[in-house]
Structures are given as C-alpha cells and as structure tokens.
Amino acid sequence: MIEPILEVKGVSKDFVTRRSLLGGVRDVVHAVRDVSLTVQAGTTVAVVGESGSGKSTLGRCITALDAATSGTIHLAGHDVSRLSGSSLMAFRRTVQTIFQDPYSSLNPRRRVGDAIMDGMNIHRLYTPAERHERMISLLERVGLNADHARRYPHQFSGGQRQRISIARALALTPSFIVADEAVSALDVSIKAQVLDLMADIQAEHRLTYLFISHDLGVVRHFADRVLIMSGGRLIEEGPTDQIFEHPREEYTQRLIDAVPRPNPDRRRFRARG
Amino acid sequence: EEPKHGGTLRYGTVSEVVSLDPHVYGGSAWKVLIEALYSPLVGYDKTGKIVPRLAESWEQPDARTVVFRLREGIAFQDGSPVTADDVKFSLDRLLDPATGATLRSNLQDATVTVIDDRTVQVQKASSDATLLSVLALPEAAIVSRKWVESGVNLKLQANGTGPFMLKAYEPSVRASLERNPKYFIKDQPYLDGVDFRMIKSDDARVNALRSQSLDMIDFVPWKDIDVLSRNAAFKIDTAGGAFMSLWFNATSKPFDDPRVRRAIAYAVDRDAISKAAFFGHGKAITGAPTPEDSPYFNADLEGTYKRDVAKARALLAEAGHANGLDMSMLVFQGLGIYTATAQIVQANLKEAGINLKLEPVEWATLVERKNRGDYQSMIYGVSVKLPDPDAYAYYIGADSSYWAKPIGYQDKELEALLAQGREQTDVEARKPIYHKVEQRILETSPWVFVNWREQAQGYSRKVQGYQQLGGALSESSPGISLPTMWLK
Amino acid sequence: MFAFIVRRLATSLISLAMAAGVVFIAIHMLPGDPVAIMLGEQAGSDPEAVARVRAQLGLDQPLGTQFAHWVAGLASGDMGTSLRTGEAVSTELARRIPRSLELIVAGLFIAVALGVPLGVVAARERGRVAGGAAAVIAVLGFSSPVFVLGIILILIFSLGLGWLPSSGYIPFSDDPALHLMSLALPALTVGLNFMGVVARMMRASLVDTMSKDYVKLARAKGMSRSAAIRRHALPNAMVPVVAIVGIRAGSMLGGTVIIEALFDWPGLSSLLVSASFARDYPVIQGSLLAVFAIFILISLSIDLIQASIDPRTRRQTS
Amino acid sequence: MNAPEPELLVVRNLVTTFPSDKGEFRAVDGVDLSIRHGEVVCLVGESGSGKSVTGFSIMGLIDKPGKVTADTLSFDGLDLLGISEAGFDRLRGRRIAMVFQEPMTALNPGRTVGNQIAEVFRVHERIGARQAWERAVELMDQVGIREAAKRANAFPHELSGGMRQRVMIAIAFAMKPDLIIADEPTTALDVTLQAQVLELLFSIQAQTGSAVLFITHDLGVVAEIADRVVVMRQGAIVEQGDVEQIFFNPADPYTRALLAAVPDVDAPRDPRRRLSAVAHADTMEAGHD
Amino acid sequence: MNTATISRFSFGGVKVAALLSAAYLVGLVCLAAFAPMLGLQDPFHIDASNLLASPSSQHWLGTDELGRDMLARVVHGARVSLLVAAAAVAVACLMGVAVGIGAAFAGRRAEAAIIRIVDVFVSLPEIFVALVVLAFIGGNLPTLIATIGLLYCPQFARVTWGVARGVRARDHVLAARSLGAGKLWIMWHEVLPNMRSIIAVQASFTFSFAMLLEAGLSFLGLGVRPPTPSWGQMVGSLKDYIFTNYWPVLVPALALFLTVLAVNILGDWLQDTLNPELQ
Ligand SMILES: Nc1ncnc2c1ncn2[C@@H]1O[C@H](COP(=O)(O)OP(=O)(O)OP(=O)(O)O)[C@@H](O)[C@H]1O
C-alpha cells in the first residue's frame, strides 16, 4: 500500500545571474544542489529551511515550472524532464501548486469563479454548465458560497483568498499538491482555518502534499515527515517528531530554538520590565 | 531722389534654392540669384526691352542667326577674362543633355561658332523668331570654361559676371551676396550686398517683413496683399505673371473629345476662383493667356468662355454624357490656392452634372503620374515662359519638351500655325497668325484657362528702385531691378 | 555596467543596420523620380536629359549595386552626396543636427520646467481645485495643433508685444543674443506642447510614489510633507518621466517639421521633409540614419539615467 | 509590580476613518490605550483589524482623505491633536520613531542606506553632512552591521533582509526617542533572522529606555517581549492586560481562540490535526476596504 | 516605465467632470451621426461673396475661406475627425498591444530584438512615414486611419510591454502555467485583463494625438479628401487666415480642444472604472 509518488534523484538547479559580453555565463547561483528524496502517496512532507535555501526552487523543479539543471524527477508516473504535449497536460492535471502569496497568486482583474474554472477550461473538462456547477461546489467545499463566484480577489480576506487558491488547485482533482508557503502570510486564526481545511481534504482524497514552509510550528503540527534544507542542500530528513525531538544536525536544532514560544515564562530576548 | 550707395538688402523668398547651377532652372528665387551672380549675352531692362549685357552689340542677319560682339575687357569674378570661347562653352553646355538645361529644347539644333575672340555666332537650323529672347533669359548665363573644367561643383559655387558675388551659401536656407566691384556696368550695383533667406512658410515670410527682419519678400500670399497694402510702411507691387489652368489627359476617354473639355471650360466660375482662392487678386481668363500689355493681345477673344452652365450641359450631352460624367483630378496638396481652386471647380462642375473626385497628391507623385499619363485631369499654375507668343509652342506644341507634353494633345492645324509664326520676325506679320493660333487653341481647349494670378513683391518703404514687370518677366523682375535698387 | 553598454550598443547596431536596409529599399521604391523633379518643368520630361542626368548620378544602376555602394561609403565615413545640392550629406547633417538638437533640448527643458511643477501640484492637490486646475492647464498644451499654438505665441510675443522675432534662424556665431531670441518662440512652442505629457506623467508617477513607505518613513524621521515629497518621492517619480522625455526627444528629431516651417528654423526635420519631397535619396537615408543613431544614444542614456536614479534597475535591464 | 510610572502616551477614544463608497469606513473605532515610559506594549489582532492604522494615527501620518479624531491624544503632556504641523515634524523621528514592517519598501531604493540614516541627524540637528555621515556609520556599527563604513555606501537592494531591518532599527533609535512604534518589524523574516533582530531591538531598547508599541500577530513574539498586550479586532480593542494575564488567563473568547490556534512546536502532533477553535466566522467579509 | 504609474494616470477623480465630458462626447457623437438630418446648411455650398465671415443670423458660426457655412462644416467635420481618431486608436491599440505582449513572452533574445525594433519605429518621423504611405497607397480614409494607427502602435507596444513584463513575473501567471495554460491563454486571460486601464489611458492620449495629427497630415495630402470637412483639415487651412480673420479658425480649434479635454478626462475616469480594485 505504500508506494512512492515522487522520486527525486540528484537534482540541481543553477541560475545564471550574469552573462558576459557574448552571452556566456559569468555568474551562477546554485539554488538547489544534488537533492534526492522520495515521497509516499497520501502523506505530507514538509520542506523547511531559511529564506533562500532553495525550497521554492525545488518545488518549481518538481512541478516542471522550472527545468532542473541535472538529476531526474519522477512524479505521479511521469518523468518530469520528458514532459511535452499530452503528457504535459496529463501531468498538469494531476499535479497542482498552491502559492505563497494569496494576493498575487490570484489575478486581481479576474473574477474568482473564472479563476477556479480556468483549469477545467484549459483541459476542456466537462460542459460549461457542469464546470459552473463544480466551481460552486468547490467554493462551498472551502467554506465560501455561490455568491462569491462573481467577486474579484480584492473583495476577499487573505484567508478567503487562500481558500480560493485551494479550490482552484482542487478543481482538477489532483493527486499531488505542492503548497509553497501556503499559509505563511496568514495570521494565526486564519492560518488555522486553512490548515484544517487542507487536512480534511487530504483525508478525503488521499492527497499528497509537499509542504514548503519555514514556520516550524505549522510544520510540526501538519507534516508526516520533514526535510531540512540549507544552502540548496538537503541536510536532514526524518519523521516529524524525530526531527523536532532528536535533530541530528546542529543547524536543525538552531532553527527549532529560534522559534519564539507563545509562553511568557520562557523569554529569551527581554526580561519583564 | 538720388540713389544712395551701400546697405544690404534682406530678401525673403518662398522657393528654396538648392543648386546654383545657372543652367538648370530651380525656382523663382534661383532665377533672381542667378541673375545677380551671372550675366547672359543680352538681357532685359526694366521696360522689358532687350539690352546689352556681356555682348555690347548684336546683329540678326536672318531669322535663324544672331551674331554677338562681346564687350571689351570684361572678366569673371575670379579675374579671368570673358572670351568668345567661354560663350561657346556655355551654350554648348546648355545643349548637352547631361546638363539637363532648362533651355535645351528652346535652343535645340542650334550651333555656336566662335568667329574671333570677341565675336560669336549662334545659328538655328530653321527660322526662329524667339532666339534672341531666349538667349536674353538668365538661364542662358555665360560661365567660364576654365573654371567649370577645373572640376568645381556648379551647384555649390559661383563664378559669374553678375553685379554680385557669392559670399556665403547654405542650400535651401540662405545665400549672402556682396557687391561685384568689377561689374561691367559702371557704378552698379548700388547695394553693398543682398541677403537671401529662403522662407517657405507664407506666414513666417510675411511676419518677418512685418517685424522688419526682412526688407523685401516675394510671393506675398494673396490673403495678405490687401492687408499689407493698407499698411503705410510697406509697398506691394503686383503683376500678372502666371495663370492657372486645368489640364486633361487627351489620350483617353472622355477627354479625347474636345466637346468635353469645352464643356468644362464653360462650367468653371473663374470669378469665384479669383475671388475666393486669390482674394480678389486674380483675373478671369475668358480668352487666351496672352498678357494684355503684349502686342499680340487679342481683345476679340475676351469672353469666349464666360460661365454658361447650360452650354456646358449641352456640350456634354452632345458628347454623349447627358446623364453626367465622373472624373478625377490630381491636385497638388501643398498650396492653398490649388486646393481652394479645386474645390470651387468641383462645385462648379457638379452644377453641370460632372462628378469630380479630387486626388490630393504631393509634388513628386504629381510629376511621376503626369509623365506616365496616369491621370485624368489636373490643376496647374503656369508661369509665362517667354515674352513671345511662341510660348504656346512650349505649352502644347507637339515637339515641346515642356513637361506638359505628356498630356497627349496633338493638333496638326495648330502645329502648322505655330511653325508659321516662328518663321516670321516682324510683329505685325505675326499678329494675325497668333490670333489664329489662339482661336484654334480655344476651339480645341487642350487646357482650360482659369485666371491670371497676381504675383506680388512686398517691401518696406526704404527699398527704392524696384520695378515689377508682368508676363514672362514677372519672375525676373527682382533680378532685373537688383543692380539699380538702393536703400533709403 | 560597461558590458551592458557595449551589449546594448551592439544590439542597437544590428537594428540600425536593419533599419538602414529597410529605409533604403522603401525610399527607392517610392514613386517619383528625383531627376525629373530636379530638372523642373521644361527639362524634367525630356527623356534624354533625364536619362543622362540619372546616369551621371549613378541612379541607373541596379538597386543592389547602389546599396552596396552606399554601405561601402558609410563604412569609410562617406554618407554620399545630395542629389540636389551636390553637397556632402555629412556636411549638411553636421549643420542641421545641432540646430535640431538645440531646439529640442530647449523645448524639452521648458516642458520639464513647466510640466514637472504642474504635475507636482496636480499630484499634491489631488482631488482639490488647485490639482484639477493644474491638470487642465497641462492638457491645454497638447489640445491644439502646434501650428495654432505657435501662431498664438507669435501674435502675442512678436507682433503684439514685439519682444521676440517672429521667425528666422540667426546663427550663434553671428549674434549670440539674437540667436537666443530667435530660439525662444519655437522652443516655447515645443515646450508648451510637450508640457502636458510631462505633467500628466509626473502627476501619475508622483501619486504613486507619494504613497510609498519610504516617503512615510521620511516623514516618520521628522521631515515635513513637502520636504519628504521633494527629496524622496520626486527623484524616484522622475524615472518614467525621464523615459517619456527621452522617447519623445527621439521622435522629435525628425518630427518638428511644422514648427521648423512656422519659425523658419532650418533643422533636421525640414531637411528630411524637403529631401523626401524631392526624393533626394542620399539625404533621406543619411537623415534617417542620423535620427536612429541619435535615438539609440538617447534611449541608452535614458536607461543610464534611470539606473542612476533607481540603482535596482541596473541589473535588470538587458 | 513597581509603582505606576507617569504615562508617556495617552489615547482615549481614537477614531480613524476613511471615506468610502458606502460612507465612512472606521478603520479604528474607539481605541483607548496608554503607554508608560520604557514599557513594551504589544498590539495583536488579525489582519485588517486596525493595528497599523492605530500606529500611524499616533504618528500623525494618516494622509488625507483619512481623518483622525480622539478625546485625548497626548504624548508626554503634549496634545498631539492640537499641535502644529511643524511642531509635529520636530517630534517625529526625535521623540517618537517608527520601524516599518517591510524594510525593502520603507527604504528609498535610490539612496544609500548611510545617507538615509544620516538624514535623521540632519533633520533634527544642525550638523554638517560629513558629521551626520560619521554618526550614521557609528550607528550602523552599533546595530551590528559589519564593515559599517563600507556598507553605508550600499543601496538597500544590495543588503540582505536582516541587514535592512537593522538599518531600519538604526534609523528609529538614532535620536534615542521616548517612544518607538514598531509595525510588524520581523514578520517578513525567517525564524533565525527574527531571533537576531528581536535580540538587537531589545538590547538597544534596554540601553535607551524607550517605550515600544510593538505591532504583530505572532503570539510567540508577543510572549517573548511584551509587558502588556492589547488585542484588537475590527478596529476596536477586545482585551488588554499584562502579558501573563493575557496568555494564562484570557478573558475574551477571541483572545482564547487566537491562543488556541497557535501550533505548538514543542508538542507532538495531534492526530486529529485540528487547530481552529475560532469559529468559521468570516471576519473579513467582502468589501472591507 | 513603471506600470503602476501609468495605471494611476488619473485626473483627480472628479466625477462631475467625467459626467460632463461624457455628456459632451455623447452629444457630439449624436450630432455627428445625425448630421444630415439636422436641417443644417449644405456644408459644401460655396459662396464667393461671403468669405471668412463672422457669425451672423445667416451663418451662426460664420463662413470659411470658400464661404461655406462653418456650423454645418464643424458638425459634419466631427464625423470624420471622430471616426479617424477612434479607428486609428483601435488600430494602434490592437497592433501595439499584440506586439507589446508578444515581446514580453517571446524569450530573452527575441524580446530585446523586438524592443529595439520598436525603438526604431518610435523614432521614425511621422511625416516621413505618412509620405511613404501616401506615395505608395495614396490618400484616402482607410489609409489615413491605418497610417495614424501604425504611427502610434509602437508607443502602445512599449507601454503594454512594460506592463506585461511586470505581470508575467506575478504568481498568478505561474499559477496559470501550473494549471497547464499555454502562452496564448496566459496572454489573454492573465495579462490582458491587467492592462485594460492602462490601455484606456494610453488610448485617450492617442485619441488626442490622432485628432491633431490628422490636421498635420492633411497638409501632405494624406488627410481626408476635400471638400469633405474634418476638424484637422479645417484648422489646417483656416490657420492661414488667422492674421486677417481669426474667427473661423477658432471654431474648429475650439471643437478640437474641447474634445481632447473631454476625452482625457473621460480616459482617466474609465481607467478607474476598469480597475475593480478602485471600486
Ligand atoms: N530566477 C532566478 N534567477 C536567479 N536566482 C534565483 C532565481 N530564483 C531563485 N534564485 C536564487 O536561488 C536561491 C533559492 O531561492 P528560493 O526562492 O528557492 O529560496 P526559498 O528557500 O524558497 O526562499 P524563501 O523562503 O525566501 O522563499 C536564492 O538565492 C535565490 O536568490
């Protein structure tokens, strides 16, 4: 019953940031270096690390939004480097991304109903009437209602927007979702709502999440396994509780220690005045 | 008043001088400039009479020959003497097609012979009463063989025998002249110099005169003639030197039929055009375009084509266009007089049942399409080419290389009459011939003559000694007057 | 930075070469024969004369040969000779370009000097009468054709008050003071016409930057509102204004025909137009090439100016 | 507890409104707040609850057409509502300073950071450019920017997020103000950076004795630093009190819900994976702006 | 250029002004549309005895240089002027936007190449282009429209390119890609809706310039064929008489002026309306 849905082997990604006069490469950023990992279907794997450690880049390589410089990626039965034409379309249907910023990931000039139906339109699924019906039911599923379909993104709160992004990702009934900092921008209460919703949907559809975050509290609460990245490398990996309680790497320990605890008795920066 | 020496005349011209080649016509300002820099063998004086220039005298042994006797001791501005050889060289240069000389067709098959150092003979193959008047035009300027053959650029430099010398020149912008102290007429010119400024924009030119940054301008726009005349500070001299006409492509239907052309001649309201397009500074031509002061002027023809819409309709019906006619007309778009005239003609023709479509074009296209015969009709302003009725031959004669030739009109009867007229030198004998010529022209109407337009020079009151001539010499008037003009 | 400039110039050179080729073909395809026009009424339709003069000028050769000839000439710094005037095109351009640049620079200076304050007022007083009035004044400049504007200025300053000459170009070497006076009206016309665009751009851009956090921070530091706007918002808001001024300057090089005619200012535009009317191919080619080349330099300097205002753009521009 | 110190800032019934299509929108609706000398007060609440607007209202930086009214708005005995514009300018930056949330947008991209710090001195003290620059470099050194003399010439985009936030802090502390309003100064940073910045901020605060109004929605941070906590919701204060009282003994259900929603890093995973005790109230219904 | 900047290219948000402008323009369009039915005088009737007349009971707005009724000509002239400007804006907009968006999605090298070429076109002198077109095709209304459209196309291209460059980096474009959207889909659904308001402003600008350019071009013969009146052509020919009779030129000049003003005010209002975030 345990089968890997994602297998990443030796993936690196370089960005050229400066070119010479004739267009030759002058400067390179090694955003991801030789990363390998496997993810089992139906689980949540968190990718953790400081800003700039290559988390998003890895996510984009896995979802074929960026091409890896080297290494192989197999996801949901596809070789990601060989996607084209119909296989690309099939891949796009099964793999979805929820983006970090709930505002910028929705087109401010399009009604959210249309945004949710986009995937179905692109893949020409269902009749227009069915699409509409499905869109409404998705909206309801994420706790909104049919009236909201005709509104623009700015007319929603951050949490609502994030839920719309989720509805959009679910419209194509994917089996794998990369959630790139999907809840980082939300405040506590809304963050909680969104995480609950994601958990519910995972339970229903046996979804797999690659959950990118640097919020360790959320990760501890939400993930089955945790990967720690630093400087583009995968430096530690393991089940969530093990990582938090017995980290092997000193770096991981430092990350965990840096999290401010919601407990006035454990102050580090400032004594009570 | 006694003329005073000195001073520089600032003269604004509408046309832009782009070349100083004295043999290739380059617009009215060019003509004045060339006349100031160079001299022909003979020239015109302020009354239109032919007078000595480089030649002190001449003889016409027969109707096809002139023998010139050069003045003694005259020199080009670079100091070299003017010889009979220079005269031959200059006239031969006129005849060389590679020069593109304006007068080449007028002088076709002429031969130039040097008789001695100061005597030259010009002879045409057949009788030509116009020979002397042609050689008196500024375009027949004499240049120095040595100088030209030294490889100078005639378009940019000048070395003549005229009253003035070139001091500075920027093509199409300005030319500054200074007095030629060695000018062969004693005491002339009176001015120390002339500053030519080429100002295409009518308003800019007029405003410059008004604000006194210029002393004199040419082509005072018709709309401003009255306004400026009323201003005591300025004097406006006008003379009819050019006439407006409608040309037809006689090689194709419907204009191969003279009745159609005549119908149009009847339909046009010449007074309205004179009034509206020329602000009253035009004069209807109901007869033929011979200036009134010419001895060949024939008052009997006046009124041949008075506006008569009924007659126009009748002629059209006769020609088989009883149900009306569609035609198009090329109109040069750059000048208000053309577009205004065109619109009035359009309205006039409508009344006669002709639906005229106007095609506004720029000059180069107009030239190209006319030369290709790719047009039905067009409006054109013609300046009188010669102070001689043989001008008709250049307008519509079969051999003419005047650029109206491609209109495709040919008439044997007219050709014969024109040849006859050219062979005679006696005015009285020529008169009846040219009356017949004009009659024939009006009968066949290759062109519809519209009106004389007044050409006006405007100048401030301190400018003295200017004489405006009419007819063919209208354009040359400033050039003729320059040596004896002076500033108060 | 250096590499950026070199690369930019290299790509520009390629586009310049392409433009030159296209222009060459286009103008030679134009109907109309320069020789027929040059020779005028009487000789211009004499086929023999036309043919001989064409041969003399090398116009009878195949277009490819002519092009090769022209390019070869360019490579050795020879832009050819004007068919009409017989003058070297480079001489003619060397005379005209400075005059055009002078007019444009003076005009743009006026446009900026008037447009920027108008835009600033319109932005700062947004939603109030003063702001609306500033916006309307700005539009006044470009809401009537330039010739109408120019004539109005002549009526007022030249014929009415008699302060300035109505037209005419007086070389600086002849009389510096008169030269500046002759420049005044045409430059003012260019300036007023363009002022509106500058003002609207300025206003839009400033409204945008005024609400930026760094302006708020400047105020939080204790700066007054106007000082914060002047020192922090304005420089950054100038970026798009610089761009539009630059682009416009480029298009004005050959686009001030009407003004040059009205004020008798012998600049590049009138040369280009009269050469075009006369089909003086070498002059047309040369002027257009000069316009393109200058524009390329202008757009490069826009980028450099923008980079100096906003250092972030330094790396982004390709 | 110590004897109550004199109040530095007193706010009574602060109302800040913005015009909108549906009439006036009350972004802040009757806030009462007071801060003593040297005290750290945290302002928490969900997004859009009016935290930032409260901060800007106190700073006098609400631009037209926004409108600020209050029964009392006094700073160290000065009436901020009655004060002249120029008078307020002299206060800002010198006695009340502000740290912005996003240093990238709050720093002028076109000026060097040294210049932007030096500006504070130039605005408030009549000193030369040279001297101001030297003091800016000194200050940068104090906030832990290595090679300060060199870095002062850098443009904001050439610095890392952490360094930029240090520059912001330097600007705020430059004149050793009595009150610093810090609007989510660490939200954009990752945990390790956040820890560094907080440490810096409060070590300087300890030296200068400034009072701090710290706006955040991270309850972890609040627990770390606050003396007192103010909880806002929809423009109004729902509860305020000592940090222990709020965390251990919250009175308001909303406060309780907020606290419950914080995932605990140190607790093993709850198999039900339920966090949200806040009712699915769509607190930010459409048209909130 | 900065995209947000252009999107804020607004006037002051004075709704009354927008309303007045709209009323003026609607009135103008109606006048133009029903011009032949208004019982005006014949705009082509030439009266050589009454040139450049000032207003009278017979000719409410006076007469032009050929004695034609100015009122009739201004009203009829509105047809051509409005049509030319509107159609030219449409041409410029369609082509410019296509090029601008296309460039932004064409890849690094192609993008640089396209923009350099656009630059060349931006600097191409208007009159020269008009001349080439005129000489090749000749002057008529469709050509005029196409020419003016073509002339303003590069500016549209540059502006939309700037916006598209900003938008293409936004997350919602990435989101669309992750849904499987192709380039065309992205251009149409993700990028285009974000430039509507900028296009509105640029269009209002262009509309003004097109109206004025028509005046400039008519002296080249690229304008409308006489005697059909257009404001530009009327101003162009009547300006010659400004020193003698200032009245006639004032009429079309004022019509131009008011229209440009109205269009600009309306353009700003439209920009705000097309931006759902500002509602
Ligand atoms: N398109 C790009 N071009 C050049 N460098 C890039 C590009 N995208 C990312 N990088 C660089 O690659 C590195 C990894 O970036 P990435 O966005 O994957 O980090 P991250 O872990 O997601 O960080 P964050 O937590 O801030 O989102 C960074 O140094 C970044 O600057």
Ligand SMILES: Nc1ncnc2c1ncn2[C@@H]1O[C@H](COP(=O)(O)OP(=O)(O)OP(=O)(O)O)[C@@H](O)[C@H]1O
């Ligand atoms: N200039 C303004 N014009 C109109 N409305 C405004 C303005 N500034 C803020 N608002 C509104 O006031 C309300 C409170 O905003 P504020 O920025 O104070 O929220 P916040 O509590 O700081 O939220 P966050 O945690 O997201 O920063 C919001 O609904 C916001 O849309």
Ligand SMILES: [Mg+2]
């Ligand atoms: Mg990331």
Ligand SMILES: [Mg+2]
């Ligand atoms: Mg806030």
Ligand code: NI
């Ligand atoms: Ni831009």
